[in-house]
Amino acid sequence: xxxxxxxxxxxxxxxxxxxxxxxxxxxxxxxxxxxxxxxxxxxxxxxxxxxxxxxxxxxxxxxxxxxxxxxxxxxxxxxxxxxxxxxxxxxxxxxxxxxxxxxxxxxxxxxxxxxxxxxxxxxxxxxxxxxxxxxxxxxxxxxxxxxxxxxxxxxxxxxxxx
Amino acid sequence: xxxxxxxxxxxxxxxxxxxxxxxxxxxxxxxxxxxxxxxxxxxxxxxxxxxxxxxxxxxxxxxxxxxxxxxxxxxxxxxxxxxxxxxxxxxxxxxxxxxxxxxxxxxxxxxxxxxxxxxxxxxxxxxxxxxxxxxxxxxxxxxxxxxxxxxxxxxxxxxxxxxxxxxxxxxxxxxxxxxxxxxxxxxxxxxxxxxxxxxxxxxxxxxxxxxxxxxxxxxxxxxxxxxxxxxxxxxxxxxxxxxxxxxxxxxxxxxxxxxxxxxxxxxxxxxxxxxxxxxxxxxxxxxxxxxxxxxxxxxxxxxxxxxxxxxxxxxxxxxxxxxxxxxxxxxxxxxxxx
Amino acid sequence: xxxxxxxxxxxxxxxxxxxxxxxxxxxxxxxxxxxxxxxxxxxxxxxxxxxxxxxxxxxxxxxxxxxxxxxxxxxxxxxxxxxxxxxxxxxxxxxxxxxxxxxxxxxxxxxxxxxxxxxxxxxxxxxxxxxxxxxxxxxxxxxxxxxxxxxxxxxxxxxxxxxxxxxxxxxxxxxxxxxxxxxxxxxxxxxxxxxxxxxxxxxxxxxxxxxxxxxxxxxxxxxxxxxxxxxxxxxxxxxxxxxxxxxxxxxxxxxxxxxxxxxxxxxxxxxxxxxxxxxxxxxxxxxxxxxxxxxxxxxxxxxxxxxxxxxxxxxxxxxxxxxxxxxxxxxxxxxxxxxxxxxxxxxxxxxxxxxxxxxxxxxxxxxxxxxxxxxxxxxxxxxxxxxxxxxxxxxxxxxxxxxxxxxxxxxxxxxxxxxxxxxxxxxxxxxxxxxxxxxxxxxxxxxxxxxxxxxxxxxxxxxxxxxxxxxxxxxxxxxxxxxxxx
Numbered sequence: 001x002x003x004x005x006x007x008x009x010x011x012x013x014x015x016x017x018x019x020x021x022x023x024x025x026x027x028x029x030x031x032x033x034x035x036x037x038x039x040x041x042x043x044x045x046x047x048x049x050x051x052x053x054x055x056x057x058x059x060x061x062x063x064x065x066x067x068x069x070x071x072x073x074x075x076x077x078x079x080x081x082x083x084x085x086x087x088x089x090x091x092x093x094x095x096x097x098x099x100x101x102x103x104x105x106x107x108x109x110x111x112x113x114x115x116x117x118x119x120x121x122x123x124x125x126x127x128x129x130x131x132x133x134x135x136x137x138x139x140x141x142x143x144x145x146x147x148x149x150x151x152x153x154x155x156x157x158x159x160x161x162x
Numbered sequence: 163x164x165x166x167x168x169x170x171x172x173x174x175x176x177x178x179x180x181x182x183x184x185x186x187x188x189x190x191x192x193x194x195x196x197x198x199x200x201x202x203x204x205x206x207x208x209x210x211x212x213x214x215x216x217x218x219x220x221x222x223x224x225x226x227x228x229x230x231x232x233x234x235x236x237x238x239x240x241x242x243x244x245x246x247x248x249x250x251x252x253x254x255x256x257x258x259x260x261x262x263x264x265x266x267x268x269x270x271x272x273x274x275x276x277x278x279x280x281x282x283x284x285x286x287x288x289x290x291x292x293x294x295x296x297x298x299x300x301x302x303x304x305x306x307x308x309x310x311x312x313x314x315x316x317x318x319x320x321x322x323x324x325x326x327x328x329x330x331x332x333x334x335x336x337x338x339x340x341x342x343x344x345x346x347x348x349x350x351x352x353x354x355x356x357x358x359x360x361x362x363x364x365x366x367x368x369x370x371x372x373x374x375x376x377x378x379x380x381x382x383x384x385x386x387x388x389x390x391x392x393x394x395x396x397x398x399x400x401x402x403x404x405x406x407x408x409x410x411x412x413x414x415x416x417x418x419x420x421x422x423x424x425x426x427x428x429x430x431x432x433x434x435x436x437x438x439x440x441x442x443x444x445x446x447x448x449x450x451x452x453x454x455x456x457x458x459x460x461x462x463x464x465x466x467x468x469x470x471x472x473x474x475x476x477x478x479x480x481x482x483x484x485x486x487x488x489x490x491x492x493x494x495x496x497x498x499x500x
Numbered sequence: 501x502x503x504x505x506x507x508x509x510x511x512x513x514x515x516x517x518x519x520x521x522x523x524x525x526x527x528x529x530x531x532x533x534x535x536x537x538x539x540x541x542x543x544x545x546x547x548x549x550x551x552x553x554x555x556x557x558x559x560x561x562x563x564x565x566x567x568x569x570x571x572x573x574x575x576x577x578x579x580x581x582x583x584x585x586x587x588x589x590x591x592x593x594x595x596x597x598x599x600x601x602x603x604x605x606x607x608x609x610x611x612x613x614x615x616x617x618x619x620x621x622x623x624x625x626x627x628x629x630x631x632x633x634x635x636x637x638x639x640x641x642x643x644x645x646x647x648x649x650x651x652x653x654x655x656x657x658x659x660x661x662x663x664x665x666x667x668x669x670x671x672x673x674x675x676x677x678x679x680x681x682x683x684x685x686x687x688x689x690x691x692x693x694x695x696x697x698x699x700x701x702x703x704x705x706x707x708x709x710x711x712x713x714x715x716x717x718x719x720x721x722x723x724x725x726x727x728x729x730x731x732x733x734x735x736x737x738x739x740x741x742x743x744x745x746x747x748x749x750x751x752x753x754x755x756x757x758x759x760x761x762x763x764x765x766x767x768x769x770x771x772x773x774x775x776x777x778x779x780x781x782x783x784x785x786x787x788x789x790x791x792x793x794x795x796x797x798x799x800x801x802x803x804x805x806x807x808x809x810x811x812x813x814x815x816x817x818x819x820x821x822x823x824x825x826x827x828x829x830x831x832x833x834x835x836x837x838x839x840x841x842x843x844x845x846x847x848x849x850x851x852x853x854x855x856x857x858x859x860x861x862x863x864x865x866x867x868x869x870x871x872x873x874x875x876x877x878x879x880x881x882x883x884x885x886x887x888x889x890x891x892x893x894x895x896x897x898x899x900x901x902x903x904x905x906x907x908x909x910x911x912x913x914x915x916x917x918x919x920x921x922x923x924x925x926x927x928x929x930x931x932x933x934x935x936x937x938x939x940x941x942x943x944x945x946x947x948x949x950x951x952x953x954x955x956x957x958x959x960x961x962x963x964x965x966x967x968x969x970x971x972x973x974x975x976x977x978x979x980x981x982x983x984x985x986x
Binding site for chain 3: 008009013028032034039040041047075078081082087088093099100102104107135
Binding site: 349458 | 543546922
């Protein structure tokens with residue numbers, strides 16, 4: 001058994017897992033963070049997307065042991081007790097999610113994009129979502145929502161830096 | 163060289179099951195604060211049906227969407243429903259929900275009429291109130307009406323109803339009959355760009371004009387059209403389950419079964435055709451499946467328009483398009499300049 | 501946003517480095533991490549408006565979806581829950597000679613094993629009951645489930661499945677639907693014929709119609725097998741209570757039917773079965789009939805514990821229904837001004853290993869096959885045949901996307917032949933209010949032409965703006981003594 005200690009959504013967590021456990025399974029089964037989804041388990045669909053040390057990762061392709069000591073952010077870490085994240089708000093307002101299963105993965109990819117490129121173009125957005133499969137929506141309202149969220153987030157950081 | 167082309171396709175599609183009975187039932191109960199609960203056996207599979215049903219019930223009772231709590235998909239607690247299939251939920255379950263809500267409304271009219279000194283058929287439900295038609299100053303908040311019904315009249319406002327589209331069985335030899343209650347119609351037009359050196363087809367833009375009767379929620383109709391188009395693009399150009407000579411699938415995974423990503427989607431413009439079907443709830447019909455029906459056809463017609471090759475088997479992969487272009491070139495008489 | 505880029509500011513618990521230096525802390529039980537979200541609810545305006553119909557109201561599940569809080573079945577656990585995996589045939593057609601589960605049963609952590617003989621009524625199906633819960637004597641497609649194993653972890657269940665020994669007598673599979681159509685081909689489900697359903701539509705007199713036509717044109721079209729690919733795989737949890745009542749959480753889209761099927765395959769009264777469907781992560785037609793539900797119910801009964809099973813992504817492809825491939829032949833007679841006089845067509849549907857929703861698909865495809873056009877003389881015949889490929893069933897459109905591809909490609913071929921604009925030829929022939937459908941139904945609230953004109957306007961479709969290059973290959977045309985060639 002392997003003991004893994006890592007930071008998840010800002011909190012330090014520890015779990016004891018068989019060594020072949022993926023980061024995805026550790027998040028879902030050990031840490032009860034079921035927001036990241038299992039869609040294919042081999043890195044094709046992106047439903048398991050999380051952010052590790054600032055980079056977008058298919059958590060089904062990362063072993064839990066590889067996440068030792070790292071900073072992992074999942075969908076559960078975006079909202080606070082005061083507000084949902086602007087991306088989550090925009091997705092809700094635009095009806096960007098239908099069945100919702102790909103949602104957490106898409107939102108994490110969007111967040112990683114907006115953290116790096118606060119003012120993305122549509123081709124850049126399409127590129128950022130290229131690893132997230134969605135069967136319900138056709139991605140159209142997701143792209144709309146990300147543009148709206150980007151504007152909202154630029155407004156927020158402009159306020160914060162005053 | 164990249165060549166552009168455009169192609170169109172129109173279609174018709176039925177709502178509900180072919181001839182066979184496919185009923186849905188619903189229960190609506192109204193509470194003393196004027197909010198309601200809808201019990202439905204349908205299953206939300208992503209298309210937004212629970213929101214639509216809430217809007218239908220809300221419309222009938224004159225309250226808002228947020229006032230309706232939808233409880234679904236539990237055989238112990240919700241009444242039977244034939245299921246989320248055949249684009250039937252808005253039409254069939256929607257009709258059942260509306261009829262159930264109407265029963266509640268008529269119960270309240272019976273209770274309120276004597277309190278407002280009018281006959282029940284002089285009342286209507288709007289803006290959270292039971293109102294006298296033509297004399298809105300005389301009204302009662304719907305919650306108060308419900309409370310009165312429960313605590314004074316002794317009849318809690320609850321209604322249940324079911325609906326099944328009227329059909330006529332098809333003759334086994336001639337197929338004549340009335341298999342469906344209603345149909346929807348649509349046209350999609352695609353603009354594509356074909357690279358005649360690789361056969362690669364890029365769908366640039368699709369304009370979709372869809373009839374769904376009254377759109378209960380236009381935002382959700384758009385979502386369905388956009389999603390259907392993405393499935394249509396995959397059907398036209400990418401997706402295929404391949405078998406080996408022994409009948410075993412070769413590509414049962416998402417690595418080798420290609421389906422559209424955000425990079426494959428064209429620009430989509432959705433237009434909803436003005437229409438009203440009197441047999442549907444507030445004129446609504448449905449839209450779930452029709453959205454992908456014409457997509458492959460309009461894309462393939464656009465490929466023909468762009469490079470003059472008629473691909474007759476789906477998917478129109480780059481290899482197929484390239485081979486067809488080559489075959490066409492080889493069939494053309496060669497020109498020899500003098 | 502600053503919080504995310506500068507983690508030290510947000511930390512309330514010791515940094516990772518401190519924890520690593522103090523091994524004692526590592527032995528604390530894992531507490532569930534804090535998940536935050538605002539409880540106060542901002543109700544979007546559109547949801548508060550009356551009247552409600554026509555509002556762009558946001559979905560109630562939209563907020564939960566975005567927060568990752570929607571509870572799908574795989575997110576649910578119950579105390580003592582076991583995991584089940586199914587061993588699938590891997591051969592398209594075979595007789596099962598023997599099944600040896602002894603090694604699997606002996607594995608530590610394996611709690612129960614199930615084969616077809618343990619199922620009280622081992623067949624079901626929405627119309628023809630030809631589908632087994634677990635294949636016992638015969639395999640009809642490579643995805644047929646044969647043995648189910650319930651174990652304390654998914655991994656042990658999967659390994660145990662591999663340890664099951666199955667002896668097959670491999671038979672020659674029938675894979676080509678046109679071969680299957682021939683009477684001399686051995687029946688996939690012998691003694692039943694391979695053609696398991698046919699549909700005919702006959703209106704007017706097609707030969708007379710062809711005789712009245714200036715041109716006759718043919719087309720041959722085929723479509724492929726595709727999968728629904730819902731992002732959420734099929735998932736089910738089954739458990740019993742002490743009153744002998746079964747509760748099943750399932751991704752089924754039709755719970756009333758599912759309950760009836762469960763009651764019949766298990767041989768118990770319907771009132772003892774409860775099915776709860778949570779919000780499903782995509783259906784598209786593939787989750788409309790039972791799959792593992794009876795298996796899990798029986799495993800749960802054997803072990804006395806809740807049992808969960810989630811399809812792997814490969815399972816989704818091989819063990820759930822797919823879209824019918826179609827082979828379509830069209831022949832249409834038109835006058836030189838573009839009016840369709842007669843249409844004759846044949847559809848052959850590849851019905852896969854089991855009937856599933858093939859009857860409905862066949863009917864719909866046949867009824868819709870002539871397109872939304874006024875055609876007085878029509879003959880349509882449609883057949884669905886068994887093959888030893890993955891079972892084909894309900895998929896968004898039930899045959900409509902396939903026939904639309906055929907009739908609309910064919911329509912453009914006709915337009916090319918007559919040197920007409922694709923929009924014009926459709927406007928000439930399309931249904932209008934009160935048109936009679938191929939089955940003799942008077943249509944109401946018809947808006948085909950409106951949708952054509954609106955789409956064309958928005959797209960910017962200028963009639964003479966065709967950009968097809970010179971020297972197009974004209975579609976195949978047939979000669980007959982009475983037709984006039986272009």
